[in-house]
Amino acid sequence: MFHGKVRAVGFDADDTLWVNEPFFDQAKAEVAEMMSVHLPSEKFLEVLEKTLSRNIKSFGYGVKNFVISMIDAANQVAPGNVKSSEIERMIDLGRAMLFNPVELIEGVEEVLQTLGSSYELLMITKGDVAEQQRKIDLSGMAEYFDHIEILTEKDGAAYESILRKHSIGHEEFLMVGNSVKSDILPVVTIGGSAVHIPFHTTWVNEVVCDGELCGREYVEISEVSELLPLLIYS
Amino acid sequence: MFHGKVRAVGFDADDTLWVNEPFFDQAKAEVAEMMSVHLPSEKFLEVLEKTLSRNIKSFGYGVKNFVISMIDAANQVAPGNVKSSEIERMIDLGRAMLFNPVELIEGVEEVLQTLGSSYELLMITKGDVAEQQRKIDLSGMAEYFDHIEILTEKDGAAYESILRKHSIGHEEFLMVGNSVKSDILPVVTIGGSAVHIPFHTTWVNEVVCDGELCGREYVEISEVSELLPLLIYS
Numbered sequence: 001m002f003h004g005k006v007r008a009v010g011f012d013a014d015d016t017l018w019v020n021e022p023f024f025d026q027a028k029a030e031v032a033e034m035m036s037v038h039l040p041s042e043k044f045l046e047v048l049e050k051t052l053s054r055n056i057k058s059f060g061y062g063v064k065n066f067v068i069s070m071i072d073a074a075n076q077v078a079p080g081n082v083k084s085s086e087i088e089r090m091i092d093l094g095r096a097m098l099f100n101p102v103e104l105i106e107g108v109e110e111v112l113q114t115l116g117s118s119y120e121l122l123m124i125t126k127g128d129v130a131e132q133q134r135k136i137d138l139s140g141m142a143e144y145f146d147h148i149e150i151l152t153e154k155d156g157a158a159y160e161s162i163l164r165k166h167s168i169g170h171e172e173f174l175m176v177g178n179s180v181k182s183d184i185l186p187v188v189t190i191g192g193s194a195v196h197i198p199f200h201t202t203w204v205n206e207v208v209c210d211g212e213l214c215g216r217e218y219v220e221i222s223e224v225s226e227l228l229p230l231l232i233y234s
Numbered sequence: 235m236f237h238g239k240v241r242a243v244g245f246d247a248d249d250t251l252w253v254n255e256p257f258f259d260q261a262k263a264e265v266a267e268m269m270s271v272h273l274p275s276e277k278f279l280e281v282l283e284k285t286l287s288r289n290i291k292s293f294g295y296g297v298k299n300f301v302i303s304m305i306d307a308a309n310q311v312a313p314g315n316v317k318s319s320e321i322e323r324m325i326d327l328g329r330a331m332l333f334n335p336v337e338l339i340e341g342v343e344e345v346l347q348t349l350g351s352s353y354e355l356l357m358i359t360k361g362d363v364a365e366q367q368r369k370i371d372l373s374g375m376a377e378y379f380d381h382i383e384i385l386t387e388k389d390g391a392a393y394e395s396i397l398r399k400h401s402i403g404h405e406e407f408l409m410v411g412n413s414v415k416s417d418i419l420p421v422v423t424i425g426g427s428a429v430h431i432p433f434h435t436t437w438v439n440e441v442v443c444d445g446e447l448c449g450r451e452y453v454e455i456s457e458v459s460e461l462l463p464l465l466i467y468s
Contacts, residue, residue: 058329060364064298068325071305075321082321084313091319093308129363130294135366152364
């Protein structure tokens with residue numbers, strides 16, 4: 001389907017190459033449970049999401065903002081009633097996340113290996129550079145990529161600048177990822193192609209409303225291995 | 235003095251090119267004052283330094299670790315008695331630091347401009363990449379440097395790897411900075427030269443004991459402009 005036209009394939013990393021969001025979800029659930037004496041869990045999670053989203057503007061994506069925002073949210077929900085042991089636990093949860101193992105999503109290595117002989121491969125991720133670099137190193141996947149880019153924000157301008165830097169035409173580029181907001185929408189908007197692989201859990205801040213997608217076309221698959229018929233055997 | 239031998243000059247950034255530590259000191263003083271109902275300020279500052287130093291291993295250098303560590307230290311010192319407004323203030327202090335203006339140290343621009351015509355110039359800093367990049371951009375100094383490196387840790391291995399990358403011989407390299415631990419000691423240890431410009435305030439975690447320096451030689455000056463006679467008119 002994309003064969004002949006596309007010559008460079010970009011891959012998102014978190015929840016596309018390896019598991020990420022479940023670690024955050026697990027920590028959120030634990031803190032929500034902790035706070036449930038003050039507020040029902042789903043209400044606390046709403047406050048936490050709003051807090052995370054606001055704090056990203058200052059503290060960026062990643063575990064450090066997550067720690068600050070858990071404490072911040074708990075402090076809003078139960079002012080003066082957040083226990084010392086609870087704050088300690090939130091810091092420890094974050095610390096542990098920074099030492100999590102990196103679990104590749106099934107099929108990833110085979111797909112990268114196969115595509116690598118026919119396409120220029122780019123890893124395009126966003127977030128805290130140190131955190132992303134740690135995961136890249138642990139994943140063992142760096143060798144499959146021609147270029148690795150860690151961005152602050154994945155918007156049209158950021159993709160434009162990467163394509164310019166590597167002399168890739170918009171129409172020659174295909175982006176693969178789990179986030180419609182970060183991986184699909186900005187790429188199709190600038191004239192590239194995109195394949196969406198929904199991960200079973202996607203962060204609420206990454207969900208876009210349908211309206212924004214109106215008129216934009218992209219392909220949706222359920223597993224990374226389905227890329228091969230789209231890019232190799234077509 | 236270094237003329238003829240040195241061909242590449244590395245500059246530390248925080249508190250060598252621009253003011254940094256005073257912003258941290260100011261925030262520390264405010265939080266210590268806040269906590270003084272529980273513990274004398276100098277005692278609190280000791281706890282805070284230990285906490286910062288321990289947390290760096292997980293959360294790295296920079297403002298985000300600073301916010302987490304302020305809360306962590308307050309929580310240790312006054313468990314169950316840290317007010318909601320105090321936690322909020324600590325988060326706000328960090329947020330504000332991320333939007334601080336960048337104030338160049340006097341003489342820096344002239345020195346870079348002058349040295350640039352005779353030497354390869356490198357900026358070698360450590361810390362959170364996003365935070366450092368923001369300061370680099372705001373400083374307007376990037377144009378004077380041939381290479382800019384943001385490291386996780388400034389040790390001998392890190393300097394070795396930079397010199398290798400840019401094909402600079404150890405004896406051809408001179409490092410300039412305010413931290414004996416990060417800018418001077420590792421460089422003289424691998425056979426480079428170093429000029430120390432003490433900043434009026436140096437973070438306690440960056441102070442090395444004399445023993446470590448035994449037998450190592452470096453030059454100490456009090457202002458960046460004193461580099462010129464050492465490197466140009468000698």
